[in-house]
Amino acid sequence: MTLSAPTRTPPSRDQPRRTLRIGPVSGTYRTRQLVVPVALLVVLLLTAAVSLGRGDYPIGVTDVLGVLVGVGDDTQRLIVLQLRLPRIAVAVGVGLALGMSGALIQTFARNPLASPDFLGITGGASVGAVAVIVLGGTTTVSGALGGLGLAAAALAGGLLMALLIFGLAWRGGIDGYRLVLVGVGLAAMAQAGVSWLLTRSTLFDAAAANVWITGSLNGRGWEQVRPLAIALVVLVPAALALNRVLAVLAFGDETARALGVRVPLAQAVVVLVGVALAAFAVSAAGPIQFVALVVPQIAVRLTGGSRPPLLAAGVLGALLVVASDLLARTVLPDSFPVGVVTAIVGAPYLLWLLVRGRRRSTL
Amino acid sequence: MTAPTHSPVVPATTPTAQVRLAAEGVRLAYGDKVVVDDLDLQLTEGSFTAIVGPNGCGKSTLLRALGRLLRPTSGSVLLDGRAITSTPTREVAKVLGMLPQTPLAPEGLTVADLVARGRHPHQSWLRQWSGDDEAVVTEALRWTDMTELADTPVDALSGGQRQRAWISMALAQGTDLLLLDEPTTYLDLAHQVDVLELVGRLHTERGRTVVVVLHDLNLAARYAQRLVAMKDGVLVAAGTPAEVLTEQLLADVFELEARVVPDPVTGTPMVVPVRRLR
Numbered sequence: 042m043t044l045s046a047p048t049r050t051p052p053s054r055d056q057p058r059r060t061l062r063i064g065p066v067s068g069t070y071r072t073r074q075l076v077v078p079v080a081l082l083v084v085l086l087l088t089a090a091v092s093l094g095r096g097d098y099p100i101g102v103t104d105v106l107g108v109l110v111g112v113g114d115d116t117q118r119l120i121v122l123q124l125r126l127p128r129i130a131v132a133v134g135v136g137l138a139l140g141m142s143g144a145l146i147q148t149f150a151r152n153p154l155a156s157p158d159f160l161g162i163t164g165g166a167s168v169g170a171v172a173v174i175v176l177g178g179t180t181t182v183s184g185a186l187g188g189l190g191l192a193a194a195a196l197a198g199g200l201l202m203a204l205l206i207f208g209l210a211w212r213g214g215i216d217g218y219r220l221v222l223v224g225v226g227l228a229a230m231a232q233a234g235v236s237w238l239l240t241r242s243t244l245f246d247a248a249a250a251n252v253w254i255t256g257s258l259n260g261r262g263w264e265q266v267r268p269l270a271i272a273l274v275v276l277v278p279a280a281l282a283l284n285r286v287l288a289v290l291a292f293g294d295e296t297a298r299a300l301g302v303r304v305p306l307a308q309a310v311v312v313l314v315g316v317a318l319a320a321f322a323v324s325a326a327g328p329i330q331f332v333a334l335v336v337p338q339i340a341v342r343l344t345g346g347s348r349p350p351l352l353a354a355g356v357l358g359a360l361l362v363v364a365s366d367l368l369a370r371t372v373l374p375d376s377f378p379v380g381v382v383t384a385i386v387g388a389p390y391l392l393w394l395l396v397r398g399r400r401r402s403t404l
Numbered sequence: 405m406t407a408p409t410h411s412p413v414v415p416a417t418t419p420t421a422q423v424r425l426a427a428e429g430v431r432l433a434y435g436d437k438v439v440v441d442d443l444d445l446q447l448t449e450g451s452f453t454a455i456v457g458p459n460g461c462g463k464s465t466l467l468r469a470l471g472r473l474l475r476p477t478s479g480s481v482l483l484d485g486r487a488i489t490s491t492p493t494r495e496v497a498k499v500l501g502m503l504p505q506t507p508l509a510p511e512g513l514t515v516a517d518l519v520a521r522g523r524h525p526h527q528s529w530l531r532q533w534s535g536d537d538e539a540v541v542t543e544a545l546r547w548t549d550m551t552e553l554a555d556t557p558v559d560a561l562s563g564g565q566r567q568r569a570w571i572s573m574a575l576a577q578g579t580d581l582l583l584l585d586e587p588t589t590y591l592d593l594a595h596q597v598d599v600l601e602l603v604g605r606l607h608t609e610r611g612r613t614v615v616v617v618l619h620d621l622n623l624a625a626r627y628a629q630r631l632v633a634m635k636d637g638v639l640v641a642a643g644t645p646a647e648v649l650t651e652q653l654l655a656d657v658f659e660l661e662a663r664v665v666p667d668p669v670t671g672t673p674m675v676v677p678v679r680r681l682r
Contacts, residue, residue, distance in 0.1 A: 058516070060533055068532040069520075151510070285532060289524050291513075295504040298473055300577070301497025301525035347513035347557075 074353070077344045081356040088360060089133065092367040093125045131261040131325050132366050132379070133359040134269040136332060138322035140358020141280050143333030144340065144349035145315035148287050149308065150217030156334035157319035160206060160224030162199050163328035164231025166320060167254055169198025170327070171235050174250045175242040191253070192265065192324040199320030202227060207312065214294060214305040215312065256329030256380025258366050265325045272321040279314050280351055287311065291348050329380045331387020332358050338390075361386070421448035424581055424613055425470055425500070429479035432465050432637075439465045440637040442479065447581075452607040452614045454628035456621055458658055462637040463617045464505065464585050470615065471502035471583045483581075497525035501579035503570050505586050509558040515569045516554040519544055522576030544576035548602060564595030571602055575610070582606065584616040588623070596620065600627045625649055625672040633657050649673040655681055 058069040087102070090109070094100040098120055100108075107113045108121045143156045157163050173194040210216070210223040235254065239247050252259070286307045289297045298304050319333060336358040337349030343357070344350045365382035373382070425447040432440040440462040447453055447470075455463040468474040469481055472488045481488045488496060501522075509518055522544070523537040545551045548568050553561065558569055567587055574582055584603065588596040604627045606612045618624040624631060625645035633641040633648050635657045641648045654662045659681045667674040 058520075058533075060538065062533075062535070066530045067534050067537075282529065285524075285527070285529060289521060291510040292521070293504075293508050295473055295502075296507050298493065299471060299497065299502040299504070300521065301494035303493055345512075347510040347517070 071345065074344045074346065074350055077340075078350075078353045078356050081353060081360055085133070085356060085360040085363060088363050088367060089129050092129055092363055092370070093121050095367065095371055096120070096125060127262045127266050128258050128366075129363060130266045131269065132258055132362045134266065134273055135322040135326045135329060136359035136362030137277070137355040138269070138273060138318040138358070139329065139332040139362070140336040140340070140354040140356070141277065141351055142315045142318035142322070143358070144337040144351050144354035145280055145283070145287070145311055145318070146333075147337050148291055148348045149311045149315070150220055151291065151293075152217055152221055153338050154334070155217065155221050155224070157316070157323075158328065158330055158334055159221070159228060161202050161228030161231050162206070162224075162316055162319050163323050164228045164235070165202025165205075166195040166199035166323040167328055168231050168234045168238070169194035169196070169201075170253050171238045171250045174253065175238045175246050192268065195327075196320050196324035199323055200316070202231065203313075203316035203320065215308045220312075252378055253327045255378040256327035256383070257378035258326055259378070261326060269321055269325045272317065276314055276318050276321070277355070280318070283311055283314065284351055287348070327380060329362060330384045331390075332361055332383050335387045335390045336361055421450070423447065424449050424484060425615075426482045427466070427470065427479065428482060430469055430476040430481060431478040432462065432469050432474060433477050438637070440469070443637070443639050445632065445639060445642070447613065447615060450611060450613055451630055452604070452628050453630045453632060454616050454618045454624035455632045455634060456618055456624050457634035461634045463634050466634070467583055467585050467615065467617050471500060472496055473502065494525050497577065497579070499579050500581040500583065501574040501577040502583040503574055503585060503587065505589060507570055511559055512557050514555050514557055515550055515561070515572070516541070516545065518558050518569055519550070519572045519576045522573040525577065540578060541576050544572045547575060548572035563591050564598055567591065567595070567599050568602065571599070571606070575606065581613045582615070584614070586617050586619065588618065588620065596623060603627065621649060621675045622667065625674070626667060626670050645672050649675060
């Protein structure tokens with residue numbers, strides 16, 4: 042038996058840039074960078090339709106699609122639109138936010154390990170949420186009131202942690218390496234905080250907190266969708282608008298400044314948008330692990346190019362979370378948290394990245 | 405900071421040439437450590453200046469300040485008579501290009517993409533790739549002989565090719581002034597000559613005003629019209645290579661006993677080291 046190295050398309054096979062000019066508007070694109078997100082979007086739509094059809098009252102994919110475009114009987118409409126759609130909408134929104142957040146932060150830090158998971162942002166959100174569960178006397182995570190308080194606490198925890206990372210890493214600008222180190226330190230502290238809270242909690246609260254920490258879509262409704270949707274309407278265009286400046290920031294501070302970018306300002310905006318995306322995602326569904334880490338790296342391998350593509354990473358993130366949720370609900374035992382599935386996919390991928398990275402550095 | 409006293413600083417300007425970039429009494433420091441103190445320097449339109457000096461003399465620091473990557477703690481750098489630190493950085497980027505010593509490109513980035521990024525200061529959110537941009541980038545690639553390598557990733561290039569690619573980017577930026585920090589570092593002699601030939605052509609054929617930090621005195625003397633010698637953060641001498649590269653200056657600034665003979669190829673001064681002075 043012979044072992045052959047995995048063949049990877051060399052980047053030199055990258056497609057040439059195509060030019061688009063309409064009046065005063067001009068830009069460049071690569072066909073793959075447009076085709077990949079569109080293809081992923083189609084797969085996402087189909088996966089979501091399958092997911093919307095699965096449950097105690099199964100509905101076929103064509104019927105689900107019918108309901109989504111406005112036809113279908115009342116029972117189907119009630120089940121799909123009222124009962125099942127909010128959960129899938131949260132899954133899509135959370136995946137989109139995590140994928141884009143990861144792409145922003147990884148590009149900025151020039152480090153594929155820089156993701157909200159590793160930087161302690163999700164850890165900060167966990168501390169906030171677990172504190173509400175354990176200290177706030179919320180008896181159930183899925184209760185509407187508890188859910189909202191939990192989301193607010195998680196958001197506050199995530200943003201607070203982001204400010205802390207920012208404050209500690211800031212030296213008249215942010216060095217990506219320093220950001221990662223500060224983030225890893227704070228993530229460990231957040232982990233300790235969560236553990237401490239759990240030791241002080243009752244068994245029942247601890248169980249509820251554990252489900253939340255894993256990341257779960259169970260019992261998510263419109264009250265989670267609304268704040269997430271509002272955040273995405275602001276943050277997604279903001280992230281896409283940063284694409285041009287990200288291309289130059291990827292060269293490092295000095296070159297970016299030489300090319301006329303106000304580096305500290307640009308860095309601050311990139312990190313804030315990335316962190317806010319992650320914090321809103323975590324507040325809606327808990328810290329769903331590895332999505333922000335894995336998705337940008339897969340996306341860049343699908344589209345080619347030198348850095349994670351924002352749009353493709355967002356759509357792929359949504360697809361990963363929706364598909365993981367579908368797996369968790371159908372193949373695995375009842376109410377299996379989606380975060381477990383994304384971790385099962387994500388952890389081996391992380392190992393592969395590390396092994397591959399080491400191999401390259403010893404070449 | 406004891407500056408050698410022998411050599412008078414030669415006035416940098418001829419009356420006709422316009423001063424494009426000037427340092428006026430600049431003090432440069434990293435934290436509390438002052439690297440350059442009270443330095444004056446004028447760079448005129450169309451000049452090719454090489455800054456030389458021993459390791460740690462502050463020459464790269466000075467270049468960073470001239471390229472507004474480092475803000476002086478006192479004094480000021482003037483670009484076309486205006487304080488560079490109070491000029492919008494994007495406006496500066498249209499006039500002044502700067503290559504750091506070892507610039508890094510993201511993994512997998514192609515030469516064409518790298519050179520295209522040179523157009524960044526000329527672009528806006530709506531106008532990301534105009535016909536002008538395309539023409540300038542095509543021309544920059546052709547002029548630096550990089551057209552055939554346009555679709556090759558920068559990290560797959562040899563050291564010399566990589567430096568050409570970055571110079572091509574600086575050319576695409578379309579600036580009158582170009583500052584290069586040790587562009588020949590890590591290159592073998594043939595590629596050092598190749599890169600400096602290219603920079604020299606930027607000066608002679610494209611009319612660029614060039615400032616370059618160089619270690620190799622013989623190459624500096626051959627390609628630059630004007631040398632600026634620094635020691636311990638002080639500008640010791642400035643003038644033509646023949647005026648600056650004297651045996652006395654080499655002893656004072658580089659602590660090197662050396663003979664200076666005419667370069668058999670170009671007639672510019674050539675330093676032949678004898679031994680280190682202590």
